[in-house]
Amino acid sequence: MELVALQKALPEITALGASLVAISPQLPEYNRELIQHRHLSFEILTDRGNEVAARFGLRWVLPEYLREIYRSFPLDLEKFNGDTSWTLPMPARFAIDQQGTIRAAQSDPDYTTRPEPSDALEALRALSRQH
């Protein structure tokens, strides 16, 4: 749902000269399914073990009781992510300028809250006005 909202924002992101990527711990085969199913035209990259997420400060380890709940759904995170770390990224979005500096940053520990695409767009518009 969040990715579909980003897909809708993609023409404006592209018009502002920027690129968009999603980063997820799940294996490429599941990202491939997602791209086809949701007709996405941006890349979803696989972050094994949430190593990149950790460098952005987003990785968290699921407590044992939550792992049990997920297993009961059933939701086998080990299968989707191809590892046994039971870690996930907190949902987050960043806008990064060409010097590699973060210009917009949003995250929330609550996985049911996701940043609206409009926030990153505003940072991109500000960047494009500077040129």
Place this chain on the structure above:
Amino acid sequence: MSLKEELDALRLRLEARRDPEIVAKMHQAVEELRLSRAADQVLKVGAKAPEFVLENADEHAVDSKALLAKGPLVVTFYRGRW
């Protein structure tokens, strides 16, 4: 409908189908993560973004440096399609 409204509606639909005990535990996990002040660790505006090379859905390497050479970059972290 905004993304937030869509997500709130989805959450209500899902939680209505689930065992209240499980819903309570899932809320507890979010609350614990909030209380751990995990959000304080997240990189903020003005920080240098880590560079990355990750594989795309076709298992080809994508380098953030190559993307930034073309223009600004929006990065979204997504937990999974499940």
